Structure formats: C-alpha cells, structure tokens
Amino acid sequence: MPSAYHPLTEEEAVQYVRSKLPGFFPSDAQLFSREIGDGNLNLVFRVVDAATGRSLILKQALPYARVVGESWPLTLDRARIESEALKIQGELAPGLVPRVYHYDPDLALTAMEDCSDHIIMRKGLIARKRYPRFAEHMAEFLARTLFFTSDLYLSPEEKKARVRRFINPEMCKITEDLVFSHPYYDADTNSFNPLIREDVEAIWNDGDLRREVANLKESFMTCGQALIHGDLHTGSIMVTEQDTKVIDPEFSYYGPMGFDIGALLANLFLSYASHEGQTADPGERKSYRQWLLRTAEDVWNGFLERFNRLWDEHVKDEMWSAPGYRDAYILRLLQDSAGFAGCKMMRRVIGLAPVADLETIEPPEVRAVAERQALRIGAQLVLRRGEMRRIGDITDLVRREGGAE
Amino acid sequence: MPSAYHPLTEEEAVQYVRSKLPGFFPSDAQLFSREIGDGNLNLVFRVVDAATGRSLILKQALPYARVVGESWPLTLDRARIESEALKIQGELAPGLVPRVYHYDPDLALTAMEDCSDHIIMRKGLIARKRYPRFAEHMAEFLARTLFFTSDLYLSPEEKKARVRRFINPEMCKITEDLVFSHPYYDADTNSFNPLIREDVEAIWNDGDLRREVANLKESFMTCGQALIHGDLHTGSIMVTEQDTKVIDPEFSYYGPMGFDIGALLANLFLSYASHEGQTADPGERKSYRQWLLRTAEDVWNGFLERFNRLWDEHVKDEMWSAPGYRDAYILRLLQDSAGFAGCKMMRRVIGLAPVADLETIEPPEVRAVAERQALRIGAQLVLRRGEMRRIGDITDLVRREGGAE
Structure with a gap:
C-alpha cells in the first residue's frame, strides 16, 4: 500500500477536490460532500457546489472487502485498473462511461463525472x-x-x-x-x-x-x-x-x-x-x-x-x-x-x-x-x-x- | 538497451567467466573460448578448460536478427525470458534442459551447461x-x-x-x-x-x-x-x-x-x-x-x-x-x-x-x-x-x- 494512503473523510474529500482539481469548481464555491457508497469495497464521495449544482464523484478503493461480515484484503491496484479501463472505454465509446477527471495512485482514488441523475x-x-x-x-x-x-x-x-x-x-x-x-x-x-x-x-x-x-x-x-x-x-x-x-x-x-x-x-x-x-x-x-x-x-x-x-x-x-x-x-x-x-x-x-x-x-x-x-x-x-x-x-x-x- | 551492453569477443568471454563465475574453473586454468553460434540471433561462446575438459556455454543475445540478409531490431529481453524459462523447466524436468549457472541482464547473457557432446x-x-x-x-x-x-x-x-x-x-x-x-x-x-x-x-x-x-x-x-x-x-x-x-x-x-x-x-x-x-x-x-x-x-x-x-x-x-x-x-x-x-x-x-x-x-x-x-x-x-x-x-x-x- 502506498504510504500516503488513507481513507478520506467527507471533509477531506472537499479539501482534496479544492487542492487537486482547482479549476473544477470556482475557488469560492461552497462545497458539500457526502459518502454515498455501500462501503463494502470502496468509498464514494459526491462533492457538490451548492450554488451551481455542479458536482463530481470521488471513488476511493478500500484495502479490503467486507462480504457476509467477513473482511479480506483486496488490492488497491484495482483503482488503477478501473481508472485506466474507464479512460480506454471513454475514448472508444464516448459518453457511455463516466468521464475521468483525475486519478491518484497514492490514494487509490479516481475523480469522475457524477451520474447521480441516472x-x-x-x-x-x-x-x-x-x-x-x-x-x-x-x-x-x-x-x-x-x-x-x-x-x-x-x-x-x-x-x-x-x-x-x-x-x-x-x-x-x-x-x-x-x-x-x-x-x-x-x-x-x-x-x-x-x-x-x-x-x-x-x-x-x-x-x-x-x-x-x-x-x-x-x-x-x-x-x-x-x-x-x-x-x-x-x-x-x-x-x-x-x-x-x-x-x-x-x-x-x-x-x-x-x-x-x-x-x-x-x-x-x-x-x-x-x-x-x-x-x-x-x-x-x-x-x-x-x-x-x-x-x-x-x-x-x-x-x-x-x-x-x-x-x-x-x-x-x-x-x-x-x-x-x-x-x-x-x-x-x-x-x-x-x-x-x-x-x-x-x-x-x-x-x-x-x-x-x-x-x-x-x-x-x-x-x-x-x-x-x-x-x-x-x-x-x-x-x-x-x-x-x-x-x-x-x-x-x-x-x-x-x-x- | 542497458548501457553496459556490448557484444563480447571470444577473449572477453574468458575474462567474463573468470570474473563472474570464479568458482567454476580453477583460478589458474588455461581457458579457451570459441564462438560457435550461427551469429544470426545470438552469440554462443564455448569456454573450455584445456587441462580438465570442463566447459560451459555463454549465450548472449544480439540486439537484432539477421535473416535473409535483412536486419531488424530484436529485444534483449528474450535473454531474460530464456534464462527464466530454463530455470523453471530445469526445476520441473530435471536433466532435460541445460543447467543455468548465471544470468546477466546488462549483457543479456546466460552462462549454462555445455551440451556439446550432444x-x-x-x-x-x-x-x-x-x-x-x-x-x-x-x-x-x-x-x-x-x-x-x-x-x-x-x-x-x-x-x-x-x-x-x-x-x-x-x-x-x-x-x-x-x-x-x-x-x-x-x-x-x-x-x-x-x-x-x-x-x-x-x-x-x-x-x-x-x-x-x-x-x-x-x-x-x-x-x-x-x-x-x-x-x-x-x-x-x-x-x-x-x-x-x-x-x-x-x-x-x-x-x-x-x-x-x-x-x-x-x-x-x-x-x-x-x-x-x-x-x-x-x-x-x-x-x-x-x-x-x-x-x-x-x-x-x-x-x-x-x-x-x-x-x-x-x-x-x-x-x-x-x-x-x-x-x-x-x-x-x-x-x-x-x-x-x-x-x-x-x-x-x-x-x-x-x-x-x-x-x-x-x-x-x-x-x-x-x-x-x-x-x-x-x-x-x-x-x-x-x-x-x-x-x-x-x-x-x-x-x-x-x-x-
């Protein structure tokens, strides 16, 4: 696991977006973040600008899977695979997968298009x-x-x-x-x-x-x-x-x-x-x-x-x-x-x-x-x-x- | 190509064996080296101790292939693949492949058992x-x-x-x-x-x-x-x-x-x-x-x-x-x-x-x-x-x- 890895909190998700995707929201935007994943394999943060409704998803892989109460370790490399696959699929089939804005290997985290209207x-x-x-x-x-x-x-x-x-x-x-x-x-x-x-x-x-x-x-x-x-x-x-x-x-x-x-x-x-x-x-x-x-x-x-x-x-x-x-x-x-x-x-x-x-x-x-x-x-x-x-x-x-x- | 790579001469092959496989021949052995490959893809040196007849093969990949007069570049990585495959095969089917004594990634070179009696x-x-x-x-x-x-x-x-x-x-x-x-x-x-x-x-x-x-x-x-x-x-x-x-x-x-x-x-x-x-x-x-x-x-x-x-x-x-x-x-x-x-x-x-x-x-x-x-x-x-x-x-x-x- 990269030493910088840690699971983000909702607040850290906002800070992350401000610092790593500076152009995405206006710098004075009021951002709200909510974790909307099922928490078994990944954290999924939805970050929204209250004023404009503009939003994105941060998906962060967890280093374990929790199924039927048990927990087993699971590679963070799947976040890399997911982000690379999304990019390839997005090029080949534009519009049919969420756009990838940013991938962070240290945090096993991908910033991508929010499809919450779907x-x-x-x-x-x-x-x-x-x-x-x-x-x-x-x-x-x-x-x-x-x-x-x-x-x-x-x-x-x-x-x-x-x-x-x-x-x-x-x-x-x-x-x-x-x-x-x-x-x-x-x-x-x-x-x-x-x-x-x-x-x-x-x-x-x-x-x-x-x-x-x-x-x-x-x-x-x-x-x-x-x-x-x-x-x-x-x-x-x-x-x-x-x-x-x-x-x-x-x-x-x-x-x-x-x-x-x-x-x-x-x-x-x-x-x-x-x-x-x-x-x-x-x-x-x-x-x-x-x-x-x-x-x-x-x-x-x-x-x-x-x-x-x-x-x-x-x-x-x-x-x-x-x-x-x-x-x-x-x-x-x-x-x-x-x-x-x-x-x-x-x-x-x-x-x-x-x-x-x-x-x-x-x-x-x-x-x-x-x-x-x-x-x-x-x-x-x-x-x-x-x-x-x-x-x-x-x-x-x-x-x-x-x-x- | 690793910067240390260069095709060996027959004389360098002897020096190489003396310095990299010091125990293989007695230190005062009189070693003879001859290039016996067909020279199209690889150099193959046979190094022999004149006194005992003990010998080994140095096989070095060339960075090109020469076929029907033409030359095209060819990866030296095949030397790694060959040496790793030989080791695996040698463990699984002992005696049915030449033993590997040494592999040198910089020179794309493998020292192995001499099978010249075959x-x-x-x-x-x-x-x-x-x-x-x-x-x-x-x-x-x-x-x-x-x-x-x-x-x-x-x-x-x-x-x-x-x-x-x-x-x-x-x-x-x-x-x-x-x-x-x-x-x-x-x-x-x-x-x-x-x-x-x-x-x-x-x-x-x-x-x-x-x-x-x-x-x-x-x-x-x-x-x-x-x-x-x-x-x-x-x-x-x-x-x-x-x-x-x-x-x-x-x-x-x-x-x-x-x-x-x-x-x-x-x-x-x-x-x-x-x-x-x-x-x-x-x-x-x-x-x-x-x-x-x-x-x-x-x-x-x-x-x-x-x-x-x-x-x-x-x-x-x-x-x-x-x-x-x-x-x-x-x-x-x-x-x-x-x-x-x-x-x-x-x-x-x-x-x-x-x-x-x-x-x-x-x-x-x-x-x-x-x-x-x-x-x-x-x-x-x-x-x-x-x-x-x-x-x-x-x-x-x-x-x-x-x-x-």
Whole structure:
C-alpha cells in the first residue's frame, strides 16, 4: 500500500477536490460532500457546489472487502485498473462511461463525472421501467470496447502490452470462485432459498453441467480475447430514459468477449425470471417480459451490426480475412455468451451475491418459483450453448424454460 | 538497451567467466573460448578448460536478427525470458534442459551447461539415427512443464504473475507472421521450391484451410494455457543415445499446450516426408519411417500417461474434477496438437525458415515429392484435426497422406 494512503473523510474529500482539481469548481464555491457508497469495497464521495449544482464523484478503493461480515484484503491496484479501463472505454465509446477527471495512485482514488441523475439499471428493471435507448447504447459499448481492444484491431505488440497492464488476479479470483466454482458444489459461501434445495442439489449432481461450467471457467482463465469490463451486470449500468453509463470496471482484464455480453444477457434474463414473482398481473408481466427479451435481442443484433461494420472497416490482417472466419468467430461469440450468461444466472440464485430482482420477492414460496426458472434457464444455456445459432435461439430457450405464458 | 551492453569477443568471454563465475574453473586454468553460434540471433561462446575438459556455454543475445540478409531490431529481453524459462523447466524436468549457472541482464547473457557432446536432433534424424529414450524424455518434458505451469496446478495468482513475466511480444510476432500468416498467402518472405508452386497456390486458394489456420492463429494469440517452450522443433533439441536436452526457450510465453506438442510432432512428420528423398533404399526408408511414427505415438502416449498421473496426484480444484472434463481437455489437446503440427509443417515448406531435412534433398525434383507430402500431411492435419480421437488417427493420416509404401 502506498504510504500516503488513507481513507478520506467527507471533509477531506472537499479539501482534496479544492487542492487537486482547482479549476473544477470556482475557488469560492461552497462545497458539500457526502459518502454515498455501500462501503463494502470502496468509498464514494459526491462533492457538490451548492450554488451551481455542479458536482463530481470521488471513488476511493478500500484495502479490503467486507462480504457476509467477513473482511479480506483486496488490492488497491484495482483503482488503477478501473481508472485506466474507464479512460480506454471513454475514448472508444464516448459518453457511455463516466468521464475521468483525475486519478491518484497514492490514494487509490479516481475523480469522475457524477451520474447521480441516472439510476441503477437493476432498480429500473425491478420497477418495470423501459429504456428505449438502452439496447442501442449497450450494443455500441460492447461492439466498440471489445473490437478495438482485441487482436482484430490492435497490433500484436500493443495488445500484449495491454494484457500486461490489465492482469488483475485478485478480482479475477473473485469471479473464478463465485461465478465458476462455488455455486456448483456445496461450498460454504453459498446462500440460497431453502425451498429450492432440491433444485440446487440437482445442479451439484449434474456431471454434464459441471463439466461444461469447468470448460467456461477454463476459458475465463485462459482466453485473452479483449479488454472486457468483467462485471457487466445491471448493477454496473446507470440509466435515464435517454442515457446509459457503464460504471465500475474494476474487474477489467483481458478475457473472453462473451463474458461481457453474457453478463448483460444474464441480468436481463434474471429480471425475466424475477417478474414471475415481482409482477402479479399476467398482462403486465407478459408485456414487460416481452420487452426484456426484445431488449436482449436488440443488444445482440445491434452489437452484431456494429461489430460487422467495424470488421469491414478496420480488419487488415490477411488471416482474419479468411473466408468464413468471421462467421465462425461470431457464432462462437454467441455460444460463449450463452454459456457465460448461464453461469451468471445460476450463481445469482445459489451463490454469495444474490440480486435484488429475486431477493426482494416475497413470500419465499413465490420467490422459489422465479428462482427455479432462473436456474433452469441458466443450466440450459450452459448445456445447450453449442446449439445456439442466433439470438432468437437464446430468447426462445428463455421463454421455454422460463415458463412463458 | 542497458548501457553496459556490448557484444563480447571470444577473449572477453574468458575474462567474463573468470570474473563472474570464479568458482567454476580453477583460478589458474588455461581457458579457451570459441564462438560457435550461427551469429544470426545470438552469440554462443564455448569456454573450455584445456587441462580438465570442463566447459560451459555463454549465450548472449544480439540486439537484432539477421535473416535473409535483412536486419531488424530484436529485444534483449528474450535473454531474460530464456534464462527464466530454463530455470523453471530445469526445476520441473530435471536433466532435460541445460543447467543455468548465471544470468546477466546488462549483457543479456546466460552462462549454462555445455551440451556439446550432444548433437542437434534434426541432424540425427537426417542421418536416420534412432534415439531409444527420446520419446520417454520428451513425454516427461512436455507433461511436467505443461502441467505444472498451468491453471491445473498453479494458484490463479501465481499463474497470472507468470503470464505477466513471460509476455513476449516480439518473439510471438515472429511466430504469428512466419507460422500463422505468411505461408498462407503470397507474402514477400515466402521462399519455396519453384517446382511445387501449384501446390502452394492451391493452399493459398483453399479458403477452408486458411480459415482453420486463422482459428489456430487466434488460439496462439489468445489462449494462455501454460508456459510453453514456443519453438520446440528438432533444432531446439540436443540428443545422445541416452540423453535429451531441450534448449533455446527464447520464444517462451503463456500459450496453448498443443503448440509445443504439435511442434514436436510436426518435426517428426517433416522427417518422415523428407526420407522420401533422403533415403533411396525402400526398406531402410520404410523401417525408419516406422520408427518416426512410433516415436510420435510414444511421445503422445508417454505424455498422456504422465499427464494423467499428475492430474490424479495434484488437481485439487472442484471444477477441474468434474466428470468428463479431463477427457474433454485431453481430446482438445490432441486436436490442437494436430492443428498446430499442420501449420508448422506447411510453414517449413513454404515460408521463410526451411528445414535442413527437406532443404538438403537433391535434385529439386525429388525434393518436390517430399515437400508435397509434407504439405498434404500439414493441410490435412489442420483440416481434419476435429476428427482425431487418438494419436493413432494422426499417424494413420501421416501414413495415408505421406505416401507410405
């Protein structure tokens, strides 16, 4: 840990902004600071000029993580990774991530654009909000950040230099454990609704499923395809009707593209399952579920259209231009995305970090119905990913396994 | 380049050994030094004590590569990578690589065991020598170096730390160009027997083949499975009847395991094809070819036996223990090895760096027959790798495409 490191107080946050970002606020501005993070991994200060309403966020990494009451040390290097990833993503997909104003390695602190007028996407999904531009924005974010950081675009030397800069062992380990391991056996960290124990045990006893999850885990650990966000669930996306911001890329590293696409699909499908319990009215439920699946389709199709265009414009390598290579690449990407989506869904039902979409359903009997749907969809996405040829195959599977009316 | 760097002379090599490895030779020893490298990439000094015959090798990287008359700058960092890889390999597979006595980052120089009583394997193969312990030694080298540097054995943190240390962009670029790109289109660097132009053009026009090579290239560039040697042809192996030393791991990086296994198989199969021209007597040819294919089978089967034993003993991860995962892993490895072997064969016929096995066949008409065999075997190994279920499928393919008597 750099010796200058210490967690800031709200007052120090104001002083910090005045001294380190002198032009941001008028020098005589009256600044207010409030810590608005959940305090588990990071401190998040919102600093506001009362007179103008102008504001910014200071995000400071804490040297430990606090989960289920336990505390374990966690590298501050993730603040560097997050700030560097935000800068790269901001250049590649302008407007779709918060702007970075300043990064301070000693304090593991990033000053960035305040998006407090946005809400966390997951909350919007629980409330059955619709975001007409969300699919288009995420298609743009995914296509551009994945394409331009891959071997399809970068020189091999530049790509490998980035692989090195984004080696991120501690954050990857969290995913390796919580997404790809613990949910598939009786691990201490698991935590699930007792009413679905039989379904969970069926997963633990499904050798085919565990083998396929192992294959996906191996891919997560060995396949350095692009600089991925690494944690692209709907809690890492902030939205308004017209705007979308992807936040918190502290899990960024060079990994399989399908992991980002799959994370996003998984969270749309988790929402799909959750409305089994969240939404009593059959008509409303059906209509919102249709919107969710159409959004998933629009994300993939929009991604594909952009990815193809980028390929046409930028791919120079003789070998990447071999006939049929691109189609095979994209098909593999769809199938990877399905598989990773499946893991992401199952882990949210069985594992350590549940999602509010399901967690807030009462009573537990109703929650269990939605959770079983999520587990079935997740398991089938993993097992049958090799059969997926287009996004419609995936949304059909969700409808079929998710008890569509 | 470190400012202290300069290429040593033979005399300086002696002085260097006296001052930096003071215990190695008696202080009054009469030392002789001779530069025995080919001078294209490295200087190689053999330093001998005339009285006792005791000797060592100083290998010094040059800051450029000289190939086909041209010169391009090349990182001295490869000397660090080579010395670190040799140390790791020496710990994992004792006796199968030269011992490292000393590494000097300023001079990009490694002092190591002298293996001058061994000959380069390729020369032995051209002379139809048989090496009864070669397969066993290479099986041991491959199984232990690949297994113990992979996620199957290392902690995720340690593995990622090694990935970082062995990022090797410049050497990988050479492989990306010369093995996976240039041979498959009309690139300036190519150089082949004019008599096989039609066969080479057929490869350039084979879209399926180019697509599959692109897939293998992508795997080489993205799949960080284990610390591989990266250049494991029979010119990187020194042998006696009883001993085997793998040398020159300056291409080491975290890549697909199958690339090492495939490189070795490819060079046995290139030898197989070469004896079409090297060996006039049908009986001798047949008998030696049988030995070559049996050796390929013994390498794989010996590898498999050891790899399985290591898996039984050391794999602790719940997910790697999922039923069927290991079989799928090993099957993929066999198929990867076949594909990489195919690329390695074709590039030696079409590309920049020919092999003496084929190059020394006269007249060109006879050489062309052997070269066509090598191309056919290589192309089919790439195209049909997905059909390979056991090593016998691969050696059958070689026999079939290689015009076995």
